[in-house]
Amino acid sequence: MDIQLSIRQLTKRYKTGDGVSDITLDVRKGELITLLGPSGCGKTTVLRSIGGFLDPDSGDILIEGKSVLNSPPEKRPTSMVFQGYNLWPHMTVYENLAFGLKIRKKKKAEIEQAVTDVLQLVRLPGAAQKYPSQLSGGQQQRIAVARSLLLKPAVLLLDEPFSALDAKLRHEMREELREIQAQTGLTMVFVTHDQEEALSISDRIVVMNHGHIEQIASPQEIYDEPKSLYVAQFIGKMNFLKGVVVSERVTLGQLSFPNPKQLSGNVSLAVRPEDVNLHDKEGQGLPGTIKQIMVLGHYAEVSVDVQEHGTIRAFQPRDQVKDLQPGQSMKVNFAKALAYPAV
Numbered sequence: 001m002d003i004q005l006s007i008r009q010l011t012k013r014y015k016t017g018d019g020v021s022d023i024t025l026d027v028r029k030g031e032l033i034t035l036l037g038p039s040g041c042g043k044t045t046v047l048r049s050i051g052g053f054l055d056p057d058s059g060d061i062l063i064e065g066k067s068v069l070n071s072p073p074e075k076r077p078t079s080m081v082f083q084g085y086n087l088w089p090h091m092t093v094y095e096n097l098a099f100g101l102k103i104r105k106k107k108k109a110e111i112e113q114a115v116t117d118v119l120q121l122v123r124l125p126g127a128a129q130k131y132p133s134q135l136s137g138g139q140q141q142r143i144a145v146a147r148s149l150l151l152k153p154a155v156l157l158l159d160e161p162f163s164a165l166d167a168k169l170r171h172e173m174r175e176e177l178r179e180i181q182a183q184t185g186l187t188m189v190f191v192t193h194d195q196e197e198a199l200s201i202s203d204r205i206v207v208m209n210h211g212h213i214e215q216i217a218s219p220q221e222i223y224d225e226p227k228s229l230y231v232a233q234f235i236g237k238m239n240f241l242k243g244v245v246v247s248e249r250v251t252l253g254q255l256s257f258p259n260p261k262q263l264s265g266n267v268s269l270a271v272r273p274e275d276v277n278l279h280d281k282e283g284q285g286l287p288g289t290i291k292q293i294m295v296l297g298h299y300a301e302v303s304v305d306v307q308e309h310g311t312i313r314a315f316q317p318r319d320q321v322k323d324l325q326p327g328q329s330m331k332v333n334f335a336k337a338l339a340y341p342a343v
């Protein structure tokens with residue numbers, strides 16, 4: 001396995017006591033890895049340490065096998081794309097892009113070719129002579145990405161690059177970033193607090209919590225097998241219920257589930273809304289009453305009151321809810337339930 005970036009036991013504490021501790025992470029060449037977590041969990045601290053804008057208290061950061069800790073940001077094989085685009089307003093797009101290459105004493109013809117190619121890559125071939133103010137937010141962000149790409153970094157660092165854009169544009173930019181990754185094979189570390197963004201663009205996600213790593217896994221694994229209740233709460237929609245272990249099975253009323261973590265006593269159960277089945281026939285299930293049905297395009301969210309277990313939300317295909325009514329009695333079953341130590 002070709003490791004491009006290796007973070008070893010990185011610790012950074014601010015005077016306030018906040019920061020990150022013992023962050024260890026290997027990023028493969030060509031991988032897009034996302035640091036995900038709520039505000040203040042330490043994502044930016046890790047990213048800025050990689051880029052050289054912050055000095056860690058201890059630990060090491062290696063890029064292509066070499067420690068970069070003693071190099072200033074401009075000497076590191078990294079490039080950072082910020083949330084604000086940081087383009088120079090008095091320079092054209094061409095000048096903005098060419099600037100870094102001129103400083104590196106590249107020849108004019110080489111610069112022209114590189115700028116033409118990178119504008120093609122970010123799908124703005126006609127933008128060279130425009131000023132940043134003549135571009136939309138999304139276009140400016142593409143130019144900011146292009147400027148970083150031109151520096152041919154070993155690792156591209158992206159700090160919430162799309163958070164200032166509207167929802168539709170964010171979607172487009174995610175696809176474009178994946179396309180750029182596919183075309184360039186660049187290793188990227190992406191920071192976001194948006195779980196949907198992380199799930200949609202990442203090869204792997206690093207879920208952070210209060211300065212430490214909670215789980216590192218593929219989006220699918222993070223979604224299907226959240227390692228802790230914290231990850232389960234943070235990723236996707238989830239129902240939370242209280243269960244108890246009886247005869248080595250996790251039970252909830254008359255329902256029972258496997259107990260792979262071999263928990264005992266009271267447990268917290270997490271059930272995805274798409275794993276909730278509803279039926280109105282004889283047979284197994286928790287008795288409940290439909291509270292609300294919300295049709296959301298191709299699927300519907302059905303809320304069911306289940307006695308002492310509270311309200312359970314179920315995602316159902318739209319055509320399966322057309323005969324359902326609020327107030328109707330239903331049985332509730334779970335195709336899958338994840339158990340965690342009780343909180």
Ligand SMILES: Nc1ncnc2c1ncn2[C@@H]1O[C@H](COP(=O)(O)OP(=O)(O)OP(=O)(O)O)[C@@H](O)[C@H]1O
Pocket residue numbers: 014015016018019037038039040041042043044045046193
């Ligand atoms: N310069 C600083 N001085 C003191 N505390 C800081 C400093 N920078 C960050 N912190 C604190 O360290 C913790 C981690 O901050 P960091 O910016 O890395 O989190 P984050 O996950 O990137 O948050 P956000 O999504 O809000 O940017 C937070 O509690 C923050 O308040």
